[in-house]
Amino acid sequence: xxxxxxxxxxxxxxxxxxxxxxxxxxxxxxxxxxxxxxxxxxxxxxxxxxxxxxxxxxxxxxxxxxxxxxxxxxxxxxxxxxxxxxxxxxxxxxxxxxxxxxxxxxxxxxxxxxxxxxxxxxxxxxxxxxxxxxxxxxxxxxxxxxxxxxxxxxxxxxxxxxxxxxxxxxxxxxxxxxxxxxxxxxxxxxxxxxxxxxxxxxxxxxxxxxxxxxxxxxxxxxxxxxxxxxxxxxxxxxxxxxxxxxxxxxxxxxxxxxxxxxxxxxxxxxxxxxxxxxxxxxxxxxxxxxxxxxxxxxxxxxxxxxxxxxxxxx
Amino acid sequence: xxxxxxxxxxxxxxxxxxxxxxxxxxxxxxxxxxxxxxxxxxxxxxxxxxxxxxxxxxxxxxxxxxxxxxxxxxxxxxxxxxxxxxxxxxxxxxxxxxxxxxxxxxxxxxxxxxxxxxxxxxxxxxxxxxxxxxxxxxxxxxxxxxxxxxxxxxxxxxxxxxxxxxxxxxxxxxxxxxxxxxxxxxxxxxxxxxxxxxxxxxxxxxxxxxxxxxxxxxxxxxxxxxxxxxxxxxxxxxxxxxxxxxxxxxxxxxxxxxxxxxxxxxxxxxxxxxxxxxx
Numbered sequence: 001x002x003x004x005x006x007x008x009x010x011x012x013x014x015x016x017x018x019x020x021x022x023x024x025x026x027x028x029x030x031x032x033x034x035x036x037x038x039x040x041x042x043x044x045x046x047x048x049x050x051x052x053x054x055x056x057x058x059x060x061x062x063x064x065x066x067x068x069x070x071x072x073x074x075x076x077x078x079x080x081x082x083x084x085x086x087x088x089x090x091x092x093x094x095x096x097x098x099x100x101x102x103x104x105x106x107x108x109x110x111x112x113x114x115x116x117x118x119x120x121x122x123x124x125x126x127x128x129x130x131x132x133x134x135x136x137x138x139x140x141x142x143x144x145x146x147x148x149x150x151x152x153x154x155x156x157x158x159x160x161x162x163x164x165x166x167x168x169x170x171x172x173x174x175x176x177x178x179x180x181x182x183x184x185x186x187x188x189x190x191x192x193x194x195x196x197x198x199x200x201x202x203x204x205x206x207x208x209x210x211x212x213x214x215x216x217x218x219x220x221x222x223x224x225x226x227x228x229x230x231x232x233x234x235x236x237x238x239x240x241x242x243x244x245x246x247x248x249x250x251x252x253x254x255x256x257x258x259x260x261x262x263x264x265x266x267x268x269x270x271x272x273x274x275x276x277x278x279x280x281x282x283x284x285x286x287x288x289x290x291x292x293x294x295x296x297x298x299x300x301x302x303x304x305x306x307x308x309x310x311x312x313x314x
Numbered sequence: 315x316x317x318x319x320x321x322x323x324x325x326x327x328x329x330x331x332x333x334x335x336x337x338x339x340x341x342x343x344x345x346x347x348x349x350x351x352x353x354x355x356x357x358x359x360x361x362x363x364x365x366x367x368x369x370x371x372x373x374x375x376x377x378x379x380x381x382x383x384x385x386x387x388x389x390x391x392x393x394x395x396x397x398x399x400x401x402x403x404x405x406x407x408x409x410x411x412x413x414x415x416x417x418x419x420x421x422x423x424x425x426x427x428x429x430x431x432x433x434x435x436x437x438x439x440x441x442x443x444x445x446x447x448x449x450x451x452x453x454x455x456x457x458x459x460x461x462x463x464x465x466x467x468x469x470x471x472x473x474x475x476x477x478x479x480x481x482x483x484x485x486x487x488x489x490x491x492x493x494x495x496x497x498x499x500x501x502x503x504x505x506x507x508x509x510x511x512x513x514x515x516x517x518x519x520x521x522x523x524x525x526x527x528x529x530x531x532x533x534x535x536x537x538x539x540x541x542x543x544x545x546x547x548x549x550x551x552x553x554x555x556x557x558x559x560x561x562x563x564x565x566x567x568x569x570x571x572x573x574x575x576x577x578x579x580x581x582x583x584x585x586x587x588x589x590x591x592x593x
Contacts, residue, residue, distance in 0.1 A: 058418055060590060077421075078421040081420060081421040084419075089412075097328065109318065109420040151416065
C-alpha cells in the first residue's frame, strides 16, 4: 500500500557497497512513496546503516543509483539534502555547546530560519524547550535522541530518515518517539524512512517495510500484507494437551501440531480457522483455557532472515 | 561560505586548547619581558663586550625591537606545536565527536566545508602570530621604548636604525604567518586521515622535528635533501634583518612555502571529497 499520491520519494536501484572484501550492501532495490512511514528492517550488520549513510552522502556507493525526489543524489546532493532531515546512528553533538546553539549551527548550515522562535518551537516539539540552554554534555541518552530528531526537523524537511531512533531508550522514551513519528506522518505529512531492529516498533508505526539481511532484500511490501500472508502461530492452553493433539490431528490431519507441555499446544493455522479449532476441542469435551496468537513481526523477521536468500515481493 | 567560516571560528574559539596556544605565547612574551627588565643590560653587555674595545656603543639597544626579534627566533620550534593543537583537531575532532555525520549530511558541499575549515585554521594561525607580535614587539615597545635593533650574526653585527626596523618586522610577521600556514596545512592533512586529534599533532611535530634535524646535518646525501625540506625556509625571515636585504632569497622562500600550503591543501581536498565517513 504505497503512500497517498504514489510519488516516489526514494528510488534505489541495484545499490551496492563494498568495503575491501566485504560486500555490505548487495544489489538493493527500494522504493519509498510520499507519505510512507517506511520500515527498514534487518539484523545487526545487515547493511541498514551503510544504506542510510549512502542516502545522505556520507559514503559513496560502489554500484547502483539513488534517486531522491526524482533526482539523482550524485548530481543534486545539495538540492536533495536541503529537503532531508536525518539521524544517522547514535546522536552526537558539539557537547560543550548548548542544545540551542547546536540547533542554530546546524540550521545555519541547512540555510533555514534559525530565529530564537523557530529553534524554541522545534525544541518544544521534542520536549526539550526547558533545557535549551543546557550544554549537551549534561543530556541523558534519551534527551540526545530527542535532540537528534530536533536537528533533523529544524529545516522542515519533506523526508525524515531515522536510523534506530529508539535505541537505548526506556519504554516511555520509546513511546514518545513512536508518538512523534506518528505525529510527523499524520499531522505534518512527512515521509519517514525508519530503520530499526526493534521490529515491534516498525509494526506499530510503519505502513510499508523492507527486510534486508547480508545486504540483500529479503522481502518488501505493506506491513499488513506481509503479516497476513503467513499463517498465524498460536498457543492453545487446554486441560490435556496429549488428548487435544490427537483430536485435532484426527479432525485436521493437515495441521502441524506440537505439544509444548502437558497443557500447551503450538500450531500454525490461518486466522479464520481458529474458531473452528476451538469448537472441535470443546465439542470433544476438552476445556480450552486460552488461544494466544504468537505471530509477530519479530518471529516473521527471524523466520525470513534464517531462510536468507529467498527474495519475496508483496 | 562565510556562514561556515564563522561557525568554524566559533567552534575553534569555544575550545580550551585554543586558549592554551594564546596563553603559552602570552606567558612566553611576558617572561621574556620580565627577564629583560631584570637581566637585559647584562645580556647586551655580554653580547657586545668583545666589540667594545673597537667600537663605542651609544643608544638604547635594550628596546622593544630587540624583544620582538628574540621572540621571533623561538618561532620555528615552539609555535608549530601550538598551531597543531588546533589545526590537528579541526577534522579529526569531528570524527572523534561523531559530528562529521551532522556536518556532512547538510546541504553544503564537502569542498566548501573543507575550505571553510582550512580558512578558519589560517585565521587562527594569523591571530596567533598577531598575538605573538603584540606580546613581544608591542609590549616590548611599551615597556622598553624604541631604539636601534642590534642583530648578532656569526660573522658580523648588524645595527638597524629605529626608523628602518618596523617594515622589516611587518614583513617578518607576514612571513611567519606563511611559514606557520605550512604547519597548519600539514596538520590539517593529517587531521583528515584519522579519527583522533592526537595522531595529527604527534605526526606534524614529528615531521617538523625530523626535518629540522635533517636540515642541520650538512653532510653526505643529506645536504642534497636540504632544499626539499620546508623547514629549511622557515627561518628565511631572518634575511629581512640583514642590511641590505637579499629579497630574491626571501621571495624564493615565500614561493616555496606558498606552494607547500597549496599542495598540502590540494592533497587533503583530493582525499577528503570522496572519503567514506564511517565514524
